Amino acid sequence: MAKSKKNTSTLNEKKGVLQPKSLNEVVAERHKNFKKKPSTTELVSEILNQNQTALSQAITIIESTAQKHQQQAREIIEKCLPHANKSIRLGITGVPGVGKSTFIESFGKFLVSEGKKVAVLTVDPSSSISRGSILGDKTRMEELVKEENAFIRPSASGDTLGGVARKTRESIILCEATGFDVILIETVGVGQSETAVHSMTDFFLLLKLAGAGDELQGIKRGIMEMADSIIINKADGENLKAAKLAKNEFNRALHLYPAKESEWAPKTLLCSALKNEGISEIWEVVSNYFETVKTNGYFQHKRKEQNKFWLLQTIESRLKSEFYANASIKIELEKQLKAIDENRTTPFEAAEKLLTLQK
Amino acid sequence: MAKSKKNTSTLNEKKGVLQPKSLNEVVAERHKNFKKKPSTTELVSEILNQNQTALSQAITIIESTAQKHQQQAREIIEKCLPHANKSIRLGITGVPGVGKSTFIESFGKFLVSEGKKVAVLTVDPSSSISRGSILGDKTRMEELVKEENAFIRPSASGDTLGGVARKTRESIILCEATGFDVILIETVGVGQSETAVHSMTDFFLLLKLAGAGDELQGIKRGIMEMADSIIINKADGENLKAAKLAKNEFNRALHLYPAKESEWAPKTLLCSALKNEGISEIWEVVSNYFETVKTNGYFQHKRKEQNKFWLLQTIESRLKSEFYANASIKIELEKQLKAIDENRTTPFEAAEKLLTLQK
Known part of the structure; x- marks a missing residue:
């Protein structure tokens, strides 16, 4: 917003102060020249090149709840770990x-x-x-x-x-x-x-x-x-x-x-x-x-x-996500929740049925 | 601690006030005539008879972390549920x-x-x-x-x-x-x-x-x-x-x-x-x-x-307890914790190894 230093003549002063850009150029520059859907290998290699856009994309994958992203997230982390x-x-x-x-x-x-x-x-x-x-x-x-x-x-x-x-x-x-x-x-x-x-x-x-x-x-x-x-x-x-x-x-x-x-x-x-x-x-x-x-x-x-704490946390979150991702468990879970709604079962019985499906 | 009503003669007053018993008789009475280690069936039948000692014993079983007690706890709860x-x-x-x-x-x-x-x-x-x-x-x-x-x-x-x-x-x-x-x-x-x-x-x-x-x-x-x-x-x-x-x-x-x-x-x-x-x-x-x-x-x-909330909680606690109760996982967990201590692995790698054993 400061006046341009070169314009010291009174004539040029009429140009007024510089307006701020609607786009943050520094941030925008970082996003240039990078694919929208890079592969895991590309992503990791760009991360190691200190590319912040790749970092952002990788974090988005980590945060995703989609099953395919969870697999990709694990691969990315595994490859980044030696550099962390x-x-x-x-x-x-x-x-x-x-x-x-x-x-x-x-x-x-x-x-x-x-x-x-x-x-x-x-x-x-x-x-x-x-x-x-x-x-x-x-x-x-x-x-x-x-x-x-x-x-x-x-x-x-x-x-x-x-x-x-x-x-x-x-x-x-x-x-x-x-x-x-x-x-x-x-x-x-x-x-x-x-x-x-x-x-x-x-x-x-x-x-x-x-x-x-x-x-x-x-x-x-x-x-x-x-x-x-x-x-x-x-x-x-x-x-x-x-x-x-x-x-x-x-x-x-x-x-x-x-x-x-x-x-x-x-x-x-x-x-x-x-x-x-x-x-x-x-x-x-x-x-x-x-x-x-x-x-x-x-x-x-x-x-x-x-x-060590993180090891246990990782195991427990994987146990849960794998259990609920199982297709037949998904269907049965809906049934059991409905059965609870209609007072046809208890939480214990329902849990027992679902846990049997896992094996 | 009150004076006994029958002893109104001055001669008897020398007996002094009654001392409190070292044992709470009301509570002690409840514990009489009940086995120390009843079977699941005996326990449930006594619970339904409103026996508080049986109730206490059953809660102790629920609170136990021993594997055999966890199985017994589930059976007790299942049998009590229709009466809850x-x-x-x-x-x-x-x-x-x-x-x-x-x-x-x-x-x-x-x-x-x-x-x-x-x-x-x-x-x-x-x-x-x-x-x-x-x-x-x-x-x-x-x-x-x-x-x-x-x-x-x-x-x-x-x-x-x-x-x-x-x-x-x-x-x-x-x-x-x-x-x-x-x-x-x-x-x-x-x-x-x-x-x-x-x-x-x-x-x-x-x-x-x-x-x-x-x-x-x-x-x-x-x-x-x-x-x-x-x-x-x-x-x-x-x-x-x-x-x-x-x-x-x-x-x-x-x-x-x-x-x-x-x-x-x-x-x-x-x-x-x-x-x-x-x-x-x-x-x-x-x-x-x-x-x-x-x-x-x-x-x-x-x-x-x-x-419904309880159903999900029950599942998740069972997933964990069954995982950690697995004998080969127990042994591998010790190894992996040691490997973390010696910087030979990461929490993710270690979790992956343990999760593979489950299948």
Whole structure:
């Protein structure tokens, strides 16, 4: 929107300010010269070439519930796995209104300026009902989305938290294979999704606001305990004093918790995402954390534990999807649901009938 | 502890007051004359004879993780099912300290005095970690437990909420077959367990306290929406005024929610469980509810929906338990977990190997 520098003559000023394009050219450029329906091999090879359009398409395949896509998704992941696991994974949570998007925009831009490639994913099981309650569209991070080295993907949808979590875990693999070295995983600050995000990240960052008068009360104990760092956002202007008080209060509270297995002492920090203040300090803390846990072996240990958990989750989701995909079971399930509706059977009897068909 | 009425002579007074027995005779009596390891047929026949010891034993079998018990559990449930479904099922929730145990003691005794047979079950997934955080032992309802027509069973334990919920659902069937006509299902007022309890009860009762200054803030929206009645407990003495104010506030809040599918307008009531005040009014509201929903068909509709949900839950838990019970899978699982530990495989590869063994 700035005036063109060359036009300093008064005559040329009449041209007026430049109008913004209706198309985001940076994003559009990435989509050029790429097939609409590439094969698995093409897709993987483009992912390894750091092609974000291929990454997007692959994530869409992972998120699909169609049987043929599920098979393709498994192949893609298998081929990407040897190239994954090289990033650091940060979980970010906080109640609605705390400024998660603004924080991610500001933090993400800082990371890009430091030469990092940043991917943003979201775990929001509620969006399957309310459709896009957070991060519904990319425009919420309109500056970050323009960065060539940033990738933002709105929430995976799904019926269950387990399903959403699985898709996000698999998307992490693909982002890593595409060469992203910091993965930010955002979640809403309510419900069980924090536990899911905790199970797939290395570092957990809790965003808070000061001055609501319930500095400690409002936080679920479990979420406080998970945090590796508490960031008090909107610490600017008239808010600054309250934010400093809150920082002390959180620090006192954090000291009451037993020491973490990671041997890391969680830090409380102030920031103003809107004014880009306090961002580099947060990155410093995150970097210190990774230095600590990579030295003492906790990083490697935690990833292994997460992999074991993931193994069991993968098995259980496959058992279910294979069972319900069986054609004769599909037909019988409809019959049994109808029988329940007409009080002709019980859930146990119906389950027994369906389970027999499997063999 | 009262003096024996017959001993009115001063000479006899020297005998002193009667000492309490170390054994609760009422409870002990029920356990007499019953085998320690009855067969499935004996167990079911005793359950139908309203034998509470048999009921206890059957619930223990349901809660067992041993493979042979799981088979026996299914047989017991199958045989009890034709005699079940005749009770009303009430879910009761509220944060720790709200007085759930005292309320259930008071409400339960009232129901017994009205000629009802009352069973109390608990859903508390946290107890599998903290062991008995609520209703850890029966002594918390020491009067109700002495009633011949009351049965109190502490929390089922389990690794997952799903597992705990399944056991509770099955225990409901057994309680109904034993002739209990009101089933109270208690849950802690935090986390996801309310949803589980809601999926197995007809009426949902939320206990609250007045005067904490956070009448509305402290309540998760989802739980408020589930409530068919809000009971403000400890509405006595100096608390009474605040309780009345809270009642108005809750009533206003309840009116803001959309109408329920049940066509029932949730009621807010005051009570003092400790002083047995307001208890019969609560029962009146509960009775009105059942009159409403049995007339408009919602009662039958909701039970059917719950049965469909239960069908899917039963299938999924069986798929898992059968998979992990397979001997060759057990051995391979150990190997694959070790391989993950030694970075020799990925969760996906490992899952694939295990899933192949199943076929």
